Amino acid sequence: MAGGPSTPELVAAVTRAGGMGFLAGGYRTPAQLADQITRTRALTGGSIGVNLFVVSRNDVDADELEDYRQELKYYADRYGIEVGAHKWDDDAWQEKLDVIRDLRPDLVSFTFDCPEADVLHELTTLGIHTAVTVTSTSEAVTAAGRGARILVVQGPDAGGHRATFDPAADPGTDALPELITAIRNTVDLPLIAGGGISTRQQVEAILGTGAAAVHVGTALLLADEAGTTPAHRSALHDPAFTETKVTRAFTGRPARGLRNKFMDDHERPGHAYPQIHYITAPLRAAAARNNDLQALHLWAGTGYRTTRTGPAADIIADLAP
Numbered sequence: 137m138a139g140g141p142s143t144p145e146l147v148a149a150v151t152r153a154g155g156m157g158f159l160a161g162g163y164r165t166p167a168q169l170a171d172q173i174t175r176t177r178a179l180t181g182g183s184i185g186v187n188l189f190v191v192s193r194n195d196v197d198a199d200e201l202e203d204y205r206q207e208l209k210y211y212a213d214r215y216g217i218e219v220g221a222h223k224w225d226d227d228a229w230q231e232k233l234d235v236i237r238d239l240r241p242d243l244v245s246f247t248f249d250c251p252e253a254d255v256l257h258e259l260t261t262l263g264i265h266t267a268v269t270v271t272s273t274s275e276a277v278t279a280a281g282r283g284a285r286i287l288v289v290q291g292p293d294a295g296g297h298r299a300t301f302d303p304a305a306d307p308g309t310d311a312l313p314e315l316i317t318a319i320r321n322t323v324d325l326p327l328i329a330g331g332g333i334s335t336r337q338q339v340e341a342i343l344g345t346g347a348a349a350v351h352v353g354t355a356l357l358l359a360d361e362a363g364t365t366p367a368h369r370s371a372l373h374d375p376a377f378t379e380t381k382v383t384r385a386f387t388g389r390p391a392r393g394l395r396n397k398f399m400d401d402h403e404r405p406g407h408a409y410p411q412i413h414y415i416t417a418p419l420r421a422a423a424a425r426n427n428d429l430q431a432l433h434l435w436a437g438t439g440y441r442t443t444r445t446g447p448a449a450d451i452i453a454d455l456a457p
């Protein structure tokens with residue numbers, strides 16, 4: 137979970153509890169990622185995963201981006217700041233791959249797109265398991281064809297960004313069990329399925345569909361070891377938030393979070409990722425400084441109501457069959 141929640145302490149605690157913790161590579165510098173892997177390794181000798189963003193080049197409509205910047209000016213003015221400039225970058229892809237080659241976590245998962253076959257093959261040769269997050273059968277076929285060893289199947293109820301390869305496409309809405317069945321009927325790879333899972337009964341049901349493992353994000357957001365911000369923590373149990381919603385307003389990519397005013401006010405920002413992420417970054421920082429929960433990206437899956445506080449080990453024990 138990029139953006140703070142995944143800390144070395146959380147990852148190590150999940151691994152020690154019998155799960156497999158994942159560090160977030162996204163948004164960090166390569167040096168920060170290397171430091172996080174080293175710190176996690178010092179906390180556990182067990183298996184750990186690292187997640188990387190695969191950011192494709194995109195054709196953006198500069199006028200559309202400028203329109204969105206103008207649309208957001210009212211909010212920047214409120215805090216006496218400027219709307220962010222838009223730019224593209226690849227989240228330091230090559231440099232982060234170098235960190236992975238050097239420090240060799242047990243598993244690397246990729247989101248937002250599928251790496252080229254040579255990258256997947258090279259990592260496999262180095263003894264690193266590779267997983268690609270998919271949201272449809274066609275993405276699963278692509279990932280399998282390029283040599284991914286594991287698929288992370290992300291259903292429509294998932295918190296945070298959807299992994300859908302084409303940022304312009306509307307993400308699929310097939311429920312997770314149907315998605316797993318469709319992918320199992322097409323591709324012969326182990327599946328780590330998740331999205332909206334917050335109870336042991338749900339874990340059992342998903343394992344019953346033939347998934348090899350279940351992944352959770354939101355269920356760990358309130359763990360003692362998580363780096364979730366105080367604002368995000370308080371919002372998850374704030375009765376003012378009554379549902380989650382998928383939005384492109386914050387980053388251009390569809391992502392599920394607690395429904396708030398910013399989402400409702402900005403329904404058609406376009407799909408330029410990461411450009412829109414950079415446009416809204418100063419606004420989100422100001423919202424965080426001012427504890428403005430109506431303008432923050434409060435990522436959460438549909439199971440957010442049953443998230444509980446406490447040590448990650450207890451949360452995993454509650455979920456494990």
Ligand SMILES: Cc1cc2nc3c(=O)[nH]c(=O)nc-3n(C[C@H](O)[C@H](O)[C@H](O)COP(=O)(O)O)c2cc1C
Nearest residue numbers: 137138247294295296331332333352353354435437
């Ligand atoms: C706060 C937050 C941050 C996330 N960041 C990432 C990320 O950096 N990379 C990624 O592949 N998935 C990310 N996800 C999605 C999770 O990997 C996973 O698919 C999702 O949390 C599962 O649904 P659930 O939250 O309902 O358990 C994030 C989810 C949340 C809630």
